[in-house]
Structures are given as structure tokens and as C-alpha cells.
Amino acid sequence: MRKFDKDRLLLGLAGPVLALAVAFVLTSVVLLASDRDPIEPFRLMFDAASFSDVQVLIINQTGTYYLAALAVAVGFRMNLFNIGVDGQYRLAAMVAALIGAAVELPGPLHIALIVIVAMLVGAFWAGIAGILKTTRGVSEVVSTIMLNAIATSLIAWLILPSNFGEQPPGSNDLTTGDIPESGWFPALEVTGGEIYGFTFVAFALGFVYWFVLNRTRFGFDLRATGASSTAAQASGVDAKKMVLTAMLISGAVAGLAGMPTLLGDTHTYSFNFPVGVGFTGITIALLGRNSPVGIFFAALLVSFLDKTSADLDQHGYEKEIATIMQGLIVIAVVVSYELVRQYGLRRQQRKVGEELAAGHALKTAKEAAK
Amino acid sequence: MSTSNASAASAAPKAPRNGGRRPKLTLPVILLIIAGGLALFSLVRVISGANDLTSVGQVSGALQLAVPIGLAGLGGLWAERAGVINIGLEGMMILGTWFGAWAGFQWGPWVGVLMGIAGGALGGLLHAVITITFNVNHIVSGVAVNILALGATRYLSNFTFAEEPGGSSKQSPRIDAIDRITIPGLSDWLADLQDKHWFFVSDLAGVLGGLVTNLSLLTVVALLLIPVTYWALWHTGFGLRLRSCGENPVAAESLGVNVYKYKYIAVIISGGLAGLGGAFLAIVSTGIYQEGQTGGRGYIGLAAMIFGNWMPGGMALGAGLFGFTDSLKLRGGAENVHAMLLLIAILLVVAAAW
Numbered sequence: 215m216r217k218f219d220k221d222r223l224l225l226g227l228a229g230p231v232l233a234l235a236v237a238f239v240l241t242s243v244v245l246l247a248s249d250r251d252p253i254e255p256f257r258l259m260f261d262a263a264s265f266s267d268v269q270v271l272i273i274n275q276t277g278t279y280y281l282a283a284l285a286v287a288v289g290f291r292m293n294l295f296n297i298g299v300d301g302q303y304r305l306a307a308m309v310a311a312l313i314g315a316a317v318e319l320p321g322p323l324h325i326a327l328i329v330i331v332a333m334l335v336g337a338f339w340a341g342i343a344g345i346l347k348t349t350r351g352v353s354e355v356v357s358t359i360m361l362n363a364i365a366t367s368l369i370a371w372l373i374l375p376s377n378f379g380e381q382p383p384g385s386n387d388l389t390t391g392d393i394p395e396s397g398w399f400p401a402l403e404v405t406g407g408e409i410y411g412f413t414f415v416a417f418a419l420g421f422v423y424w425f426v427l428n429r430t431r432f433g434f435d436l437r438a439t440g441a442s443s444t445a446a447q448a449s450g451v452d453a454k455k456m457v458l459t460a461m462l463i464s465g466a467v468a469g470l471a472g473m474p475t476l477l478g479d480t481h482t483y484s485f486n487f488p489v490g491v492g493f494t495g496i497t498i499a500l501l502g503r504n505s506p507v508g509i510f511f512a513a514l515l516v517s518f519l520d521k522t523s524a525d526l527d528q529h530g531y532e533k534e535i536a537t538i539m540q541g542l543i544v545i546a547v548v549v550s551y552e553l554v555r556q557y558g559l560r561r562q563q564r565k566v567g568e569e570l571a572a573g574h575a576l577k578t579a580k581e582a583a584k
Numbered sequence: 585m586s587t588s589n590a591s592a593a594s595a596a597p598k599a600p601r602n603g604g605r606r607p608k609l610t611l612p613v614i615l616l617i618i619a620g621g622l623a624l625f626s627l628v629r630v631i632s633g634a635n636d637l638t639s640v641g642q643v644s645g646a647l648q649l650a651v652p653i654g655l656a657g658l659g660g661l662w663a664e665r666a667g668v669i670n671i672g673l674e675g676m677m678i679l680g681t682w683f684g685a686w687a688g689f690q691w692g693p694w695v696g697v698l699m700g701i702a703g704g705a706l707g708g709l710l711h712a713v714i715t716i717t718f719n720v721n722h723i724v725s726g727v728a729v730n731i732l733a734l735g736a737t738r739y740l741s742n743f744t745f746a747e748e749p750g751g752s753s754k755q756s757p758r759i760d761a762i763d764r765i766t767i768p769g770l771s772d773w774l775a776d777l778q779d780k781h782w783f784f785v786s787d788l789a790g791v792l793g794g795l796v797t798n799l800s801l802l803t804v805v806a807l808l809l810i811p812v813t814y815w816a817l818w819h820t821g822f823g824l825r826l827r828s829c830g831e832n833p834v835a836a837e838s839l840g841v842n843v844y845k846y847k848y849i850a851v852i853i854s855g856g857l858a859g860l861g862g863a864f865l866a867i868v869s870t871g872i873y874q875e876g877q878t879g880g881r882g883y884i885g886l887a888a889m890i891f892g893n894w895m896p897g898g899m900a901l902g903a904g905l906f907g908f909t910d911s912l913k914l915r916g917g918a919e920n921v922h923a924m925l926l927l928i929a930i931l932l933v934v935a936a937a938w
Contacts, residue, residue: 297671355671359887362880534739534742535735541728545725545728552718
């Protein structure tokens, strides 16, 4: 067993706590500057969260965000920045909805087909960026941004009634047609609404993520390549193959991000389908520091901000304050992580310096922690 | 296209990033390439009968659509040459549209332009503080700037535009237009010439006509910024020091260059240029601020810069290409696109035969 290091834990907690405190204070400053009560909106948001229907909304949203953030985090662990999660998620949801609406299968098979199609499409779209990176050295940041734009146009074209979409009578919206009931994922009935069944799949996937990364050889290779691709290569890891694999996995998980909404709520893809989930996923992965538990709490926090701010308008406050707060949280988080890291480094150096000055032989970190 | 002005600037770069492997592009060679490209276009137009392909309106529309992308790309260029990746261009553009419109409808368009630049520069400053002082990952910081800019402008609209007549929380009141210039005799003559649909001559007339017809003064400023950037970065001591901070900060530091200062300057200028691009969108392109107006042009600008191999001339070429295809889509549809497909097919055949 690893020895419990109190200081390290404290330092690890200091980052997010400091960041959240700073973000709250800065948001209050913004509210004050715009001549609004600096505390009242927060109180209203907490009030809203006490209603069971809002709680259900928050949990459902958390599932979607959790998947999107996991997709981003897989890339982060490899030092890959998959900005294209949003495009992969939308394209995957759209194609999966098309196929789901076109076939008629017994329940579990129908759902499995939709899910697998979504994963394949997401992986395919991310794989393009992966192949470009491994064969031509194209930065995945740029290629995935471009692929997002292409996905937007591709969806707009595919969903035209003359291609694969249809227009419901009396509506301006275009949809992909409804998935028959056999392809609906069973939901959990609770007071206040239904929790999408796929939300639980999402959380289970968090465990899979943890297990694969920390308990398998593949996960070790992945993390090693992320930490130092040259060192990993020297120890026999095929870095190119790892890049491609990580992109494919990231894309497949991104493809799943649309499933809670598609299988649990809309049962069709239309222009009302939520956009920007992938970008929120980046925020959440950063906030949660790529750890499955951290991401869960970060997703919960962002969903809380999203869903409880919706009612602020009715009380005379602008709901956009939640977006400002999200931006401030990201900035505060990354800056405070960096500051805490630097502080930890200095502390460690000082400790070692003291030990040496006292004339002791250098102890290993493990012994020093005793 | 907007490139003809800028291509002179790309004539002289002596050391592109990846060494001197490519043959040197001298001015005659560049002019020859442009003439060849135009002849090809002309051929495609005559074959396909898509006469709108090089019409005055098409080229002038393409120019207008290319300018914001080009300005964002130029912003990206300044930052990247100083060694800072700027994904926050999109957010800085958003700040530019908002501040440009906010000042523009109250105090006239030129004040709006200045405030747009200032708004973008503010975003640049934030990005600089996070990345340079706090040493945070550049892309992470850029993403944060984008989120914050979006939230801040939407929030501020509730307090400003929503209370004005003709405005709402999603759009601003109308902004006075910036003067447009049309060279009287020349424009008409070129338009007439273009209408005759002669091979090559009409196309040349169309392109030149597009560049001198209904040209906003701000477009002229934006076009001038491309050679100005090239001059400032490659022909002044300031530019040399700034680029040295991007290429090798340690070496620059050891020679007495204040790396932090130069990086700050570069990223703030980068934000200012993106802000100008945003102000252009609000003031010239539409005359109004609308939520979501930038539509990812900051990202496209970044792509245009990478397409142009981190050089101003190449970047302008990329922006022109994006602007031209946008304009094709807006003006006309299938016929033009089919003509473009023909062009691509010819290019592929040429490339295969090479």
C-alpha cells in the first residue's frame, strides 16, 4: 500500500478550492460592477437546485458532459488535444439517429446497433485527425478544428429532406426521423422526472477509464507516451500507434456523448440537438484534472451552473452570468494549478535543501514523507 | 481576390520556416503563377459558362468575406511568431464585434473601429497574462478566453444594446457605415469589359474591378496591414527581436532581449488585429452586432495562417481562398460549384501528369 501523504492531498485539494473561491469572488465583482446584488443570484441558484425536477435535469446533463469530458481526457493523458469532440459528437449522434430510425430490431439489439454506430462514426471522424498526425505530422488541434467545421456542413447537407432527413409537417426544423420505441433506452423513474438510463452507462465508463489507464499495460503505455514520447519510444512503445489508438478511443467516447440525449429524450437528431457539448467537455476535463472522480464533480458543477441559471431571468438577473462564471472558473483553475504546482516544487526543493544542510544523506521521497 | 495586393509582400521572404528547400519566389515568378492561375480560371469559366465566377460582384464579395479571416490570421501570425499559440482569436474577435458595435453606434464607425481593436487587445492581454506570466498551456488559456469573451459580451448586451431603440439583448442598433470608394471611370470600364466575357481579358477586368469597386476604407486599411506586418516583422530590429523570442527565447534572452516584453507586445497586437477583424464584421460587413456573428472565423483565420506557412503573403492567399469559396456559396450556388469542381479536376490531372 502507498503511504497516505497528507501534504500532497492538501496541495491537490488547494488547487480547485482556491480556483472556485477566486471564481466566485470575481463573479461577485462582475455582478457588483453591473449594479446587481452580488450574492442573490447564487442564493437563487441554490434554491433552484432544491427542486427535484431541476435535480433530474442536472443529473442527466452531468451524464452527457461526463462522456464528453472523458473523451477529452483520454486525449489529454496522451498530450493530445482533441478539440474536435464537438464535431465527433454531433456527427456520431446524427448518423446513429439516421440508422436507428431506418432499422427495426428487437430492443437490446436495436440499442446496441445505435451505440456501436455512434462509436464507429466518432472514432472515424477523430481517426482522420489521428492519421493526419501520424503520417503527415499535422497538429491535431488544427485538423480537429477544421473537422468540426466540416462536420457542421456535412450534417447540414445530410439532413436535407432530399438526402436523408425529413421535415415534420408544420415545422421549420429538419430531423432524421424518429427512432422506433425498441431503440429507446429504459429510463429510471424518480420523483421529478426520468433519469436517462444511459447516464449510468456513462458513469460506469468512468470506472472503465480508470481501470484501463491505471491497471493495464495499454494504459501504462498511453500515459508514458503522454509524459514523454521519446522515453516511451525508447522503451519499446510504438508512439505513432499510440497516437492513433488514443484518437480513435477519444472519438468513440465522444460519439457516445450524444447517446443519453438521443436514446433517452429526443429519439431523433434535429437542429435543436445541443451543440457545444464538446467544448464544455474540455472545460470539465481541465477542471477535473483528467481523473474520473474529478471529472464527475466538475461535470456536476458545470451542469449545476447550466441548469440552475436558466431561471435567473425571471428574477431580474441575466443568466449569461453563468457563462462568465464558467470562463472565470477555467482561468482560475489553470492558473491556480500552476501556482500550486510551483509552490509544491519549491517546497520540495526547500525540504531537500534542509536535509542536505543538516548533513543527512538524501532520503527518498517515501522515507521523507514518514 | 485580396491576394493580389499581398502577393508582392510574399515575394521576398528569404528563409521560410523549413529552410530554403523550395525554389526562391521572385516577383516575376509570382506574377507568372498568378497569370497562370487566372488563365486556368478563365478556361474553366468559358467551358462551364459560369460567368459569375470572376465577376466584379463575386470578387468584391470575396474580398469583403476574406478581410475578417485575414485579420484574424494576421493576429495569429503575430502571436505565433513570438512563440505563443493563440486559439483565443475567436474570443478576441467576439470582443472586437461587441466593442466595435457598442462604440460604433454611439460615436461613429471610426471610434468603433478603435474600440474594437482595444477590445480585442484586452482579450490579448488576458491571454498574455495567463500564458506568459503564469506559464499555463497556450491552448487551454485560449479556450478559456473564448468562453469568457462569449459570456462577457452576452452579459454586457443586456445592459447596453437591450436598452437602446432598435437593439435587443442579441443585437445592436445600426451603426453608420464607413465611406466606400469606387474609382469613377475605371470601375465602370472594368465592369463593361468583364460583361463581354472574353477569355482572360474579362477575367482580369473582373478581378481588378472587384478590387476597386465599392471598397470600404477599412478594407483598404486591412489590406495595407499585410505588407505593414511583413515589413515590421522582417525588416526592423523590433521584428527580428520579436521573432527571436519565438524561435529561441533562451538565445534571445542571453543577447539582452526582454523576452517577456516582446511576447506581451506580440500577443496584445495579435488580439488587437483579431479585434479589428471583429469590428470589420460588425461595422462594414453587416452594420450591426449580432450574437454569434463571428461564426468560427477566428479558427478559420488560424487555419489560413497555417495554410500560408506562417507568412503574411501565404496567409492572405489562404484567407482569399476561404473568402472566395464563401462568396461562391453565397452568390450562387450550383453552377459556380460545378465550375470549381471542374477546376479541381483539371488541377488534379495537371498534378498527376507532373
